[in-house]
Amino acid sequence: xxxxxxxxxxxxxxxxxxxxxxxxxxxxxxxxxxxxxxxxxxxxxxxxxxxxxxxxxxxxxxxxxxxxxxxxxxxxxxxxxxxxxxxxxxxxxxxxxxxxxxxxxxxxxxxxxxxxxxxxxxxxxxxxxxxxxxxxxxxxxxxxxxxxxxxxxxxxxxxxxxxxxxxxxxxxxxxxxxxxxxxxxxxxxxxxxxxxxxxxxxxxxxxxxxxxxxxxxxxxxxxxxxxxxxxxxxxxxxxxxxxxxxxxxxxxxxxxxxxxxxxxxxxxxxxxxxxxxxxxxxxxxxxxxxxxxxxxxxxxxxxxxxxxxxxxxxxxxxxxxxxxxxxxxxxxxxxxxxxxxxxxxxxxxxxxxxxxxxxxxxxxxxxxxxxxxxxxxxxxxxxxxxxxxxxxxxxxxxxxxxxxxxxxxxxxxxxxxxxxxxxxxxxxxxxxxxxxxxxxxxxxxxxxxxxxxxxxxxxxxxxxxxxxxxxxx
Amino acid sequence: xxxxxxxxxxxxxxxxxxxxxxxxxxxxxxxxxxxxxxxxxxxxxxxxxxxxxxxxxxxxxxxxxxxxxxxxxxxxxxxxxxxxxxxxxxxxxxxxxxxxxxxxxxxxxxxxxxxxxxxxxxxxxxxxxxxxxxxxxxxxxxxxxxxxxxxxxxxxxxxxxxxxxxxxxxxxxxxxxxxxxxxxxxxxxxxxxxxxxxxxxxxxxxxxxxxxxxxxxxxxxxxxxxxxxxxxxxxxxxxxxxxxxxxxxxxx
Numbered sequence: 001x002x003x004x005x006x007x008x009x010x011x012x013x014x015x016x017x018x019x020x021x022x023x024x025x026x027x028x029x030x031x032x033x034x035x036x037x038x039x040x041x042x043x044x045x046x047x048x049x050x051x052x053x054x055x056x057x058x059x060x061x062x063x064x065x066x067x068x069x070x071x072x073x074x075x076x077x078x079x080x081x082x083x084x085x086x087x088x089x090x091x092x093x094x095x096x097x098x099x100x101x102x103x104x105x106x107x108x109x110x111x112x113x114x115x116x117x118x119x120x121x122x123x124x125x126x127x128x129x130x131x132x133x134x135x136x137x138x139x140x141x142x143x144x145x146x147x148x149x150x151x152x153x154x155x156x157x158x159x160x161x162x163x164x165x166x167x168x169x170x171x172x173x174x175x176x177x178x179x180x181x182x183x184x185x186x187x188x189x190x191x192x193x194x195x196x197x198x199x200x201x202x203x204x205x206x207x208x209x210x211x212x213x214x215x216x217x218x219x220x221x222x223x224x225x226x227x228x229x230x231x232x233x234x235x236x237x238x239x240x241x242x243x244x245x246x247x248x249x250x251x252x253x254x255x256x257x258x259x260x261x262x263x264x265x266x267x268x269x270x271x272x273x274x275x276x277x278x279x280x281x282x283x284x285x286x287x288x289x290x291x292x293x294x295x296x297x298x299x300x301x302x303x304x305x306x307x308x309x310x311x312x313x314x315x316x317x318x319x320x321x322x323x324x325x326x327x328x329x330x331x332x333x334x335x336x337x338x339x340x341x342x343x344x345x346x347x348x349x350x351x352x353x354x355x356x357x358x359x360x361x362x363x364x365x366x367x368x369x370x371x372x373x374x375x376x377x378x379x380x381x382x383x384x385x386x387x388x389x390x391x392x393x394x395x396x397x398x399x400x401x402x403x404x405x406x407x408x409x410x411x412x413x414x415x416x417x418x419x420x421x422x423x424x425x426x427x428x429x430x431x432x433x434x435x436x437x438x439x440x441x442x443x444x445x446x447x448x449x450x451x452x453x454x455x456x457x458x459x460x461x462x463x464x465x466x467x468x469x470x471x472x473x
Numbered sequence: 474x475x476x477x478x479x480x481x482x483x484x485x486x487x488x489x490x491x492x493x494x495x496x497x498x499x500x501x502x503x504x505x506x507x508x509x510x511x512x513x514x515x516x517x518x519x520x521x522x523x524x525x526x527x528x529x530x531x532x533x534x535x536x537x538x539x540x541x542x543x544x545x546x547x548x549x550x551x552x553x554x555x556x557x558x559x560x561x562x563x564x565x566x567x568x569x570x571x572x573x574x575x576x577x578x579x580x581x582x583x584x585x586x587x588x589x590x591x592x593x594x595x596x597x598x599x600x601x602x603x604x605x606x607x608x609x610x611x612x613x614x615x616x617x618x619x620x621x622x623x624x625x626x627x628x629x630x631x632x633x634x635x636x637x638x639x640x641x642x643x644x645x646x647x648x649x650x651x652x653x654x655x656x657x658x659x660x661x662x663x664x665x666x667x668x669x670x671x672x673x674x675x676x677x678x679x680x681x682x683x684x685x686x687x688x689x690x691x692x693x694x695x696x697x698x699x700x701x702x703x704x705x706x707x708x709x710x711x712x713x714x715x716x717x718x719x720x721x722x723x724x725x
Binding site for chain 1: 532534553557560561563564565567569571572573574575584585588589633634637
């Protein structure tokens with residue numbers, strides 16, 4: 001061929017060689033490509049058989065499937081499934097009164113109904129759906145599960161701070177009361193005095209805040225609007241909890257099993273992300289006070305084991321609160337779990353924030369976007385996408401950590417399973433293993449589902465990663 | 474350089490005695506510059522001469538430590554409201570495009586309109602489509618930035634800035650990150666803006682473009698304005714030694 005070359009026609013594409021395609025190609029390339037591969041394949045297959053076969057035999061072939069009490073399982077070499085069947089209600093609901101089981105069932109059902117479309121990206125009405133799930137559902141769930149009809153007057157003022165009605169100087173204390181101090185069990189329908197008092201203190205506090213904010217240069221209208229939003233939403237939360245729907249009161253002492261596991265885990269998961277985002281932003285703030293407060297908060301919660309937190313909240317906190325005040329024990333555990341997981345989440349989110357390049361902040365600023373709009377519209381959507389695996393990792397860890405509430409005598413799924421072992425009617429050689437296997441499978445289903453969903457989100461964001469690369473090219 | 478006959482409503486940007494330091498490094502030294510409305514200014518100079526810093530001071534992406542900068546009658550101080558007001562009126566185009574990768578082209582263009590200007594979504598989209606048509610890529614509106622070529626991304630960035638109806642446009646080396654084949658499409662877009670009478674400050678190394686578009690060329694070195702002149706004069710008859718050396722190196 002001479003040095004000059006000009007192609008006169010385009011070559012047509014040809015089929016790939018046989019060994020590269022089809023089932024045979026797959027085996028040849030993936031399993032038996034080299035002697036080392038062949039050895040690994042054989043060892044792996046052997047290990048699988050050695051582990052999986054006994055497990056399968058225990059759970060299925062040698063298992064007892066029917067029976068009324070321990071007699072059926074006395075000579076069993078496999079799992080004793082009648083035990084699980086007999087205790088299933090207890091595993092799922094704890095000692096929730098039998099005739100009221102429709103209430104947790106309804107909560108489960110509605111929760112799934114709202115959650116599933118929320119998780120499917122293409123489902124319509126996302127905003128309305130999110131409002132229902134994060135705004136309405138928690139209050140409705142609370143009323144349904146506990147029975148509602150609390151006495152806000154009694155647990156906010158009479159019990160918690162013991163100050164006379166109408167002379168209300170400690171609206172902050174009452175605010176804490178609303179969110180934390182749930183003194184349960186008093187009955188009696190809608191309370192007029194409380195609402196008069198609520199409106200009076202709303203007006204007082206709004207005025208005070210507006211005047212103080214004015215001194216710092218915020219316009220009256222702005223602070224009035226903000227305070228109105230706070231108090232109206234508070235009222236919207238308290239009103240249904242105060243109203244009498246004729247539901248029987250069910251103390252949290254009677255709750256248990258999967259119900260408690262889900263309540264603790266979902267509260268923790270839903271609370272962790274906003275707390276974590278605020279702490280992460282705080283830690284990167286230019287304002288020294290905000291930055292240091294965030295650092296101290298994060299490091300404190302990360303430095304203390306969850307067991308200690310729960311233990312402290314349950315047994316020591318009541319000693320520090322003013323006389324007679326007590327926060328309901330499940331609520332105590334919920335607050336502990338939420339703050340704890342929020343601090344962990346903060347560090348994950350901070351990693352994501354660090355991955356958003358500086359020029360994104362600059363171009364947002366150049367368009368006139370302020371701090372919160374830049375964060376909410378530009379930086380956080382990118383930062384959170386970067387750390388989906390880390391976030392879901394935290395969620396999965398949290399879901400399993402909820403079993404630690406056993407330490408403060410709250411029986412979650414695992415605790416309920418363990419307490420069932422002591423039933424002499426069902427004591428058999430394999431009861432213990434069956435119970436743990438069952439609990440393990442339930443945990444696995446939830447954690448695996450979360451893990452898969454996280455992968456799905458990552459794949460969706462995979463095109464996103466491409467986008468980032470492209471935009472920086 | 475300042476023409477005393479200019480009244481405030483014909484002045485777009487006025488910088489008087491502006492100084493800036495990065496740590497101990499004196500990056501801008503006694504900058505005096507008045508930009509009239511509809512004036513097109515090209516700033517050139519060797520790298521590290523402070524040209525980018527200068528235009529980034531105009532919308533306060535960089536803070537100056539002494540001197541006065543007045544943009545469109547608003548003086549830039551540490552008052553956040555004046556900064557936001559200036560930024561909303563001064564569009565900026567960056568070397569690296571800096572589109573928001575998680576948003577579509579259309580959303581890139583409507584976001585600031587909706588959240589800063591408070592326009593309804595439908596109107597914002599109408600405005601966005603108008604300017605995307607203007608930069609000749611309306612058909613890419615629903616794609617994401619990574620799916621576009623560099624030249625297309627830069628044109629989206631220009632459209633995004635124009636959607637805010639800016640009174641001034643700042644270009645920070647808009648073609649430096651582009652392949653040679655794409656430079657022309659971006660320069661043509663900027664040129665058409667110039668023809669419409671937009672006030673512009675452009676930092677660029679494209680001397681042919683500068684010659685065609687600029688009303689005035691400013692040459693900077695070591696944080697100072699060395700020479701400013703009409704393009705014909707600047708290229709044919711540079712006065713300062715440093716300018717002559719610079720031009721002899723970059724012109725064929």
